[in-house]
Amino acid sequence: MPTETGSVPDTAPRRRAGVGPLLGVGVLFAMVVAVGLVALTGGIGYAIAGLTDPGNVTRYGITVVRVGADAAAAVCIGSLLLAAFLVPPQKSGTLAADGYAGLRTAGIAAWAWFVFALASVFFSAADGAGRPVTEVFSPEVLVNFIEAIEQPKAWLLTAAVALLLALGCKLVLSWGWTVVLFFVSIAGLVPIAVTGHSASGGSHDMATNSLLYHLIGAALWVGGLIALLAHARRRGAHLSLAAERFSKLALVCWIVMAVSGVVNAVVRVSPGELLTTDYGLLVIGKIIALAVLGVFGHQQRQRSVRGLKEGAGGGQLVRLAAVEALIMFATIGLATALSRTPPPQEIAAQPSTTELLLGYTLDGPPTALRMLTDWRFDLIFGTAAIVLAVVYLLGVRRLRKRGDAWPVGRTIAWLAGCAVLLIATSSGIGRYAPAMFSMHMGNHMLLSMVAPVLFALGGPVTLALRALPTAGKDAPPGPREWILAFVHSPVTRVLTNPIVALFLFVGSFYGLYYSGLFDSALNYHWAHLAMNAHFLLAGYVFYWPVIGVDPAPRRLPPLGKLGLIFASMPFHAFFGVTLMNMQTVLGESFYRGLNLPWVGDLLIDQRLGGGIAWAAGEIPVLLVMVALLVQWARADEREAKRRDRREAVTGDQDLAAYNEMLKRLADQGERRS
Template structure:
């Protein structure tokens, strides 16, 4: 070990350079894996849900790419640790040191998660044979790519949620864009002709996300005048110019495809243009890697320690008033990005229906917009801001995300809209995006989740698992934990209300009486949880709010009791609304069933045949005669 320490470079320019190279190889390899899986899952034709021969060949590319990703991720852990310890590389090659880094340090944990994701993909991606498997591996690869970003230099930015969220969206969109181009370059002309039209639409969405998120991230890092004179800003500008060039090339692609028939397209020139585009993308990735390896410029001397910014990621807000709650805004870019995508897809679906003359009830659109607005207000709006600093406001945000907003989303019927507007297979044998969604809705996994007991356990049972363990305090400490907690609130609420009052297709039709029983159970469990919270003598946040020293919260325990009372009040009302809606749906369903029986009876009578009621009366008469 002493010889190794003497022969390897110490922490400094050489190790920093090696770290940058390792990051570049890692992001390039992971993007190649994303592109291969993207093409296999969505761009190439499937055969009744099974991967085609071309898609199966791309599994090999994903395997080798993830293998290179493993090497790069391992090197990234080693080089990062060497830089942190300011030690020679040889001193870092110690099992206990590495173990401590990847298990106790947040950055090490995220990097180890990335290494684990790369290893999992490398070992098992060759075993997938269906489109669903490719989609799952695509999701795992994407999560592995963005995991370390939550502890990147953006995490130290003053606009914490904006910087991290915009960077995650930027990298995800860039991975789909660059990865898709990489996959197109690997396909033969016939396969490319199949994949290009679908990728063209996806690339347009990805480009918009890259530009918007990149601009937001640059603003979050360089939001003072002197920053634009730094080398960091110059690299960002150069990267922006390259992105504009790529957009121009992409526009040429779309114009070429739109103006000619596929048989008239010169695919050799098209391939050459793809290679030029890919070369520019690689250079842009190298610049992005340099940016990721260097800290953005600072506005001046290091500021004094600020508990609010350090712990919560945003400055301490003033004492809440109605106007401050209504107009305060701290953009959580990751949530905003997903909300914008959801709205864009929903609006696109409605437009498609209108263009072909189909009707879509405006009430559904209004309900969906209400749900989206509620999520935005509870995460980026006033309640989202104050939720970081007082338990009572956190509980209000929780109730909006888990109880109120999901009702709007469910009544907006997004799954029904998707089924009516998603593209079908390009051939009779291809399942397509719509067919894949139908298959997922009818899968055993979906049947398990929509079981009312399971939905109830997730909806109400998770309250006790979150607030009466150390989980709540731990998740509030990090942006990742807080984001995942809010996502859980939304998904748990959506699942529960989908089962109870949803108008979207459900794998298992739940009887109305069972729905009412589940609602009363949910009401009782929620009341018990609220009472337990109101009567608790210990703080459930495990010191999170205490370290913030919020000046307008004089007693944390009283604030916690207030949060319990607010949760009780705000939680019971949506359940009562759902109960009323269930009764209304039950009555309407009975009326529809009665009309169906009457129409059947009239039709049978016109044909001179007895209806169901007449047959039943005759059966009773037969029983009477036997007696």
């Protein structure tokens, strides 16, 4: 039973027939397609890796469990999507019956995800070692393989996330915690996305980033469709609302999958190899399937959503979504076979050490000209910078169209923050950051101490709350209400606590670089992504309550804001000074493996990075001080205007009362004398 306060909603189905049979047929169909396609490619991947063929049980078994894990993950994510965002909760914040039904389905799917992920640990270990799966059942052998091969580690972490989700779906009942579980489920896709073919060889940074987009888009699309289908079969409430919301999300997912799929294919196969290699033919097949799904899904769902709005039942939606779901499962099988097929570049190319470690080559030392011109677009953070800028401008445009003003300074600050994010990750700074400690530290300072200040001054939450329409008294909550719930959530209150924010912002400097984490993280592209995300988010959490325009869960007095800024300064200065005086090189094995000819002394480069950290710590302090002074001056000006308006309405009552009091005191003094 759920442990949270409140009764469990009545989830008795309005119709007995569910989507279980369809789901079973779809998964089986996907497994057959994947196994059949893998059988056509033979065991070429083992020969390329210098491994012996582990046998049919391992070769086909790993394909079957991968399809099962992908399908279970999609159902879990889609069911949580339904419970969190497609159907509204009760006014008390507890899930309604339809939301609880989705949560219950997500829990069952999470257990299946856990079982398939755990099985994948054994199969991927055997597959990576070129051994029959029966040989890895020994704990000692399995542990050795997990330590030596990345895929079993990723599946073990995925299994842990799935187990956490399965337990969480049993324990929670509120809408807020359901949202948390939804984002945890999305995070469960990351370990597998950052390992495998896309995480090795040349251009693995582009391939990994595009695969992250692709897997998340596919899971939301496939899982959301299955959850919507189950909701329609239950004859759930708010079906029209759920279908309309999913239709918009499905369009975004299709665009994301199409663009990311093209990028991933471009870095893995040349146009001339599309028709001459197994990998190229599978890519063509996947492109055709995605195109068919896009056209079919758009046309069919438009008709279904229009019919629901006009009062028709969900029968048409069920029939059309069922056909679309079967096509999606065939695409899952095709995608699984593609992940099991080595790309042509992996067969023929011999990438350099720099390409193996970074994913790309470096043409020379980081001169000023190269910093300006030698760009490599970051699909994660570069795309985020562009999307954030566009969405912000659309919000400003909506305000102005209805006659509302929005300060130009806030827009400039936000766009400047997006520019800093783009430059830090996609310009020459971002290109050289993984290869040199000094460039990494410049990237770190821009992401943690410059971009967050500008983002906080942009007031994105205030803009969103003013631009988005309110749901209305009796209407289901929408994006505006979701943002308000996030701002006032317990998680946000904890993160914006001054002590917690200071610890995350400053303590991470010492925890990352002096604990050995940095040395380990240098070897993995996903770790670079995680570091950049942490720098940016920790900086924003710190500066939001200090200088942010948006209302924060915790309002600090002016002296408290100033004190928090001054409290962080000594830690930054000490960190930079200690780096400049260290006699050991951080990440020495990685940097020596790169063996860049223009980095003669790694210790000198590290000291330069320490100097950058020390000097850059002063820049945001100046920005913050100027912002605080401007905010205080404007606050005084607003208070003076309010006082003037009050006096214009009521007269100068305060001054009259004060004069009357002085007169009475004077009269009393005269009588006493």
